[in-house]
Amino acid sequence: MESAKKGFALLAGSVFLALGLNLFLIPQGLMEGGALGISLIVHYVTGTKVGLTFILISIPIFLLTWFVYRPFFYNGIHGMLISALVIDFFAPIRDMAVILQVEPFTSSALGGILIGIGTGIMLRRGISIGGTDLLAQLTAKGLQTNSGLIILLFDTIIVTAGSLTVPAISLVHSLITVCSVGLTISVIVSWKRNTAHPEKSFSRL
Template identity: 45%
Template sequence: MNILKKMCVILLGSILLSIGINFFLVPFELLDGGIIGIGLIIKYLTGIKPGLAIILLSVPIFALAWFHNKSYFYNSLHGMLFSSFVIDLLAPSRSILPEFQIPAVFSSILGGIFVGLGIGIMLRHETSTGGTDLLAQFLSKIFKINVGILIFIIDALVICLGGLLLSKETFFLSCVTITVVGLFTSLCTWNIKGSNIKTS
């Protein structure tokens, strides 16, 4: 894929991801899984910008990728940096636009749709926002457990942590969100063979 097309894909994916997070997840303190979810927990508890938190949390994962999986490093670094920047860049627009007067459960679904589409579009064009899948791949080799199961476990732990630190409502609605994210990511990446990049 040429550079211009890849940048357009990253821009579109990042905007969709940012809309899902800023307009539908953040107002109700909802979570996605993986690194994005941990970044949102940090934002809710400390006020630190989630994009900045995602970048800082991703440093050890990308360091690991640099030494053990350079294709993952190159395919994901620009997507992670740009999407994190856009998440923080668009955050102030919540105060400019009228608040969405919708129930939390619908917000969790709509947030999941936007996040899933953003992630899926990038994955379909062989880029991503990075995530915890590299860690899952290494743990899979150590413990001989399917990598998909480990990714699911990591996401579940993030959601459970959010439930403990934030609220039971956060836990249940975030379960809805990650289910919808997974569905729409899968729809976007349907018929792609050999893709093992999963973002969070």
């Protein structure tokens, strides 16, 4: 039963990721953080498939986690592979963005929310999509610091690099995406804790 729930979370989360990227971010030339963000830079410059690039970028990081801290490898390998395949499978829906005609600010927020929902759904079942988040977790573990701060630092650097590499990328809109992703994930993960322990839901009141 637990395996079925994890499988559903993995598939559903990957679909939300794919929708956020292909409907809102890529058509507007927007950025995301992490390995997905690096994959978007490569896509904008070379036209390479985002999912395929994501896999290629993630492989060295997963090899590192295999030797350094294997639990990170097991928690992320399936999420990385399935989400990458689903992202490229949904690539044709980018044509729908012309019909939707959503302006960049709204696209950055909606894209970030959808990606955050997808990532949050998977995290609730202990699934990670890996990428630079794994590298950030390893760094945080070595430095004995908050992994969220390291992830935010990595994301900011990647988004800034993207705006410098591809002038058409809006740094402001892309930072909105990163914030939308982070806040959505935080809400979903916190909601899980509150529903699992209802007596703690009003602890701040």
